[in-house]
Amino acid sequence: MFGRSISAYICYAALVRLGHVSAVAVPRQDQDADAASVISKAQNIVNPLSPNQSGTPPDLTVLGNYYITQKSPTPLLRATGILTKALTFLYGPSIAGGPAYPTGILGLVKVTADLLAIQLDLTPETAQALVDNTDAILGIAKYDGLQTVEDYTKLYDGEWMNTLPKGPDLGVLTNYTDDLLFSMERLSNSPYQVRRLNPNSDSLNFQIDDTIAKNITGSTLQQLFSAGRLFYSDYRDQGSLTPNLLRYSAACDAYFYVDINGDKFLPLAIRTNVGSNLIYTPADTANDWLLAKMMYNVNDFWFAQWNHLASTHEVVQIVYSAAIRTISEEHPVQALLNRLMSEVFAIQPLAQTVLFDPGAAVDLVFSYSGTSAQAYTDKKYKNDGSGRFQANYFKTELQNRGLLNPATGPTLKHFPFYEDASTIHDAISTFMTAFVGSYYSSDSVVAIDGELQAWAKECNGVLAACKDFPAAISSKAALVDILTHIAHLASTSHHTINTNELLSISSTLPFHPPALYKPLPSAKGVNNVAEYLPPFTQVLTQFTIGALFARPDFVGTNRSLIHMFDVQTFLSKTNDQTRAANGVFMSAMKSFSSQVSSRRFDGEGLSQGMPFVWQALNPNVMPFSITT
Numbered sequence: 001m002f003g004r005s006i007s008a009y010i011c012y013a014a015l016v017r018l019g020h021v022s023a024v025a026v027p028r029q030d031q032d033a034d035a036a037s038v039i040s041k042a043q044n045i046v047n048p049l050s051p052n053q054s055g056t057p058p059d060l061t062v063l064g065n066y067y068i069t070q071k072s073p074t075p076l077l078r079a080t081g082i083l084t085k086a087l088t089f090l091y092g093p094s095i096a097g098g099p100a101y102p103t104g105i106l107g108l109v110k111v112t113a114d115l116l117a118i119q120l121d122l123t124p125e126t127a128q129a130l131v132d133n134t135d136a137i138l139g140i141a142k143y144d145g146l147q148t149v150e151d152y153t154k155l156y157d158g159e160w161m162n163t164l165p166k167g168p169d170l171g172v173l174t175n176y177t178d179d180l181l182f183s184m185e186r187l188s189n190s191p192y193q194v195r196r197l198n199p200n201s202d203s204l205n206f207q208i209d210d211t212i213a214k215n216i217t218g219s220t221l222q223q224l225f226s227a228g229r230l231f232y233s234d235y236r237d238q239g240s241l242t243p244n245l246l247r248y249s250a251a252c253d254a255y256f257y258v259d260i261n262g263d264k265f266l267p268l269a270i271r272t273n274v275g276s277n278l279i280y281t282p283a284d285t286a287n288d289w290l291l292a293k294m295m296y297n298v299n300d301f302w303f304a305q306w307n308h309l310a311s312t313h314e315v316v317q318i319v320y321s322a323a324i325r326t327i328s329e330e331h332p333v334q335a336l337l338n339r340l341m342s343e344v345f346a347i348q349p350l351a352q353t354v355l356f357d358p359g360a361a362v363d364l365v366f367s368y369s370g371t372s373a374q375a376y377t378d379k380k381y382k383n384d385g386s387g388r389f390q391a392n393y394f395k396t397e398l399q400n401r402g403l404l405n406p407a408t409g410p411t412l413k414h415f416p417f418y419e420d421a422s423t424i425h426d427a428i429s430t431f432m433t434a435f436v437g438s439y440y441s442s443d444s445v446v447a448i449d450g451e452l453q454a455w456a457k458e459c460n461g462v463l464a465a466c467k468d469f470p471a472a473i474s475s476k477a478a479l480v481d482i483l484t485h486i487a488h489l490a491s492t493s494h495h496t497i498n499t500n501e502l503l504s505i506s507s508t509l510p511f512h513p514p515a516l517y518k519p520l521p522s523a524k525g526v527n528n529v530a531e532y533l534p535p536f537t538q539v540l541t542q543f544t545i546g547a548l549f550a551r552p553d554f555v556g557t558n559r560s561l562i563h564m565f566d567v568q569t570f571l572s573k574t575n576d577q578t579r580a581a582n583g584v585f586m587s588a589m590k591s592f593s594s595q596v597s598s599r600r601f602d603g604e605g606l607s608q609g610m611p612f613v614w615q616a617l618n619p620n621v622m623p624f625s626i627t628t
């Protein structure tokens with residue numbers, strides 16, 4: 001603290017001496033008002049629908065060991081316990097869109113507990129964000145008025161050190177004009193949109209002149225398509241959203257391709273779908289092409305953030321709610337879910353009050369309104385497949401987009417998201433296999449576990465209305481898959497997009513603005529791309545919002561992924577096999593953590609085939625739970 005205030009003082013003195021701050025509007029207070037308002041909302045997250053609870057919630061304490069349904073020593077007591085939970089944990093209206101949100105005495109007790117827990121997490125985070133925000137304002141002289149694109153890299157010069165202690169991912173401030181950085185982000189920190197076009201079932205949504213395509217790739221668009229080397233991303237559905245005042249965005253769709261050697265995954269073209277509907281390619285001027293990639297990034301960040309709410313938070317929240325109402329607290333599966341679902345009910349109120357409400361974070365820094373963000377998320381969950389359970393199993397979903405085991409075309413040589421996520425997914429699956437195997441001697445024992453079957457039925461009922469949850473749980477493997485997927489959604493799947501990723505890569509400037517600040521050009525030939533980037537006060541608000549979702553304090557603690565199953569209250573009531581499986585998981589994750597933390601650029605200036613060093617899925621850094 002002492003060191004911090006001295007350095008702030010020196011900065012401030014330097015600022016006063018230099019007196020060269022006129023190029024950028026300086027907020028009058030030492031923190032900007034928009035960031036302060038977001039922080040204040042984060043410090044006061046409430047359940048917007050909650051009447052104050054009254055009545056006595058059921059006691060959920062488990063005194064003895066865990067037992068599957070058939071083996072409970074006190075079956076009558078156990079059945080009464082479940083009934084009491086079902087009568088007091090109810091489905092209420094959704095908050096921030098998506099599925100039903102808990103209500104009832106027990107529902108509200110759980111919501112309140114999760115909101116308290118997230119407030120404890122946010123206390124240091126908001127304090128650090130305020131210090132960083134103030135320091136960034138004091139450092140204003142060194143950004144040179146943000147007049148060029150390059151000036152935006154100076155925003156990180158000794159700044160945001162509390163919320164982003166290691167700075168942005170190595171390479172993102174130096175190599176952002178490299179096409180490979182842009183394209184490989186689709187296979188690492190934003191991997192949920194791009195898909196390979198299948199020549200047998202897809203068609204081309206727009207054309208590229210043969211001479212241009214051949215010059216860039218050596219092949220025509222049609223040849224790339226027929227060879228299974230063409231990939232496509234589609235954000236045209238953002239074109240109908242309500243824009244915020246004086247902020248602008250395209251609604252891009254884009255082609256990517258695998259080069260003739262099968263070595264590199266690269267961008268080919270970006271179409272804007274608004275105004276003059278320009279189609280940009282790497283053959284355009286450096287400025288035009290850079291602006292096109294930024295336009296894509298605006299759409300991509302929008303998709304990645306709101307889709308993640310639908311595809312991770314909302315899915316596990318409702319599946320867990322159904323479990324609470326149907327499975328005893330004495331059941332090992334429920335005990336495991338209680339661990340994995342730490343703080344799960346805190347996020348929809350956070351999304352509503354900090355992000356979506358009028359005047360909140362989305363209205364402040366994104367291109368479209370908070371109301372649009374909520375509607376977009378809700379549509380992703382309900383209609384666009386993001387809420388589906390089995391269809392989004394890790395490998396199934398990647399296969400369906402032709403990114404894994406493609407029917408036509410070359411295998412992706414580098415696929416960092418898959419490489420890292422599959423290591424963790426395999427380790428989780430190994431743990432779940434041991435855990436399930438320790439309680440169920442055969443598939444038929446699973447199939448006659450009444451609570452598990454009641455859970456599946458509840459998920460598929462009209463109230464929970466989970467999408468695509470198995471109709472029954474009839475084998476050990478099916479149960480392993482379900483539990484692995486829940487753990488995957490709550491950890492790897494989520495932290496790839498959110499948590500520390502916002503500040504460290506996916507919303508870093510200058511390359512990833514959340515909105516453009518000038519109407520899109522009607523013709524090519526842009527002079528200064530910086531004119532489209534956020535002004536300084538907007539940058540401050542953007543970074544402060546990002547900081548609320550970072551969890552630097554979890555690094556190396558029992559909140560990290562290494563400790564996913566490592567909690568005595570759970571392990572002590574399980575069995576030797578489960579405890580041993582936890583040991584295996586922890587050592588696998590520790591060794592993977594050393595591997596990830598030792599990543600550096602190779603002789604070609606690449607890491608995992610990318611011009612930036614991606615370390616988001618370090619198990620000693622990422623949380624084990626879906627707490628942001």
Ligand SMILES: *[C@@H]1O[C@H](CO)[C@@H](O)[C@H](O)[C@H]1NC(C)=O
Pocket residue numbers: 051052
């Ligand atoms: C609910 O409780 C809070 C704090 O305990 C209080 O400020 C609020 O007025 C109460 N609301 C109602 C409707 O009683």
Ligand SMILES: *[C@@H]1O[C@H](CO)[C@@H](O)[C@H](O)[C@H]1NC(C)=O
Pocket residue numbers: 211212215282283
């Ligand atoms: C091919 O691309 C290069 C470099 O971008 C350019 O100089 C050349 O004019 C292009 N040729 C055609 C036929 O477009």
Ligand SMILES: *[C@@H]1O[C@H](CO)[C@@H](O)[C@H](O)[C@H]1NC(C)=O
Pocket residue numbers: 558559566567568
């Ligand atoms: C995690 O560690 C903290 C501090 O070391 C401790 O207070 C807390 O009880 C631990 N939590 C769990 C769930 O093990």
Ligand SMILES: *[C@@H]1O[C@H](CO)[C@@H](O)[C@H](O)[C@H]1NC(C)=O
Pocket residue numbers: 170171174175178601604605606611612
């Ligand atoms: C990326 O940037 C780093 C410096 O941050 C540099 O060492 C590396 O060579 C660059 N990679 C490429 C491919 O330019």
Ligand SMILES: [Fe+2]
Pocket residue numbers: 308309313494498499628
């Ligand atoms: Fe999240």
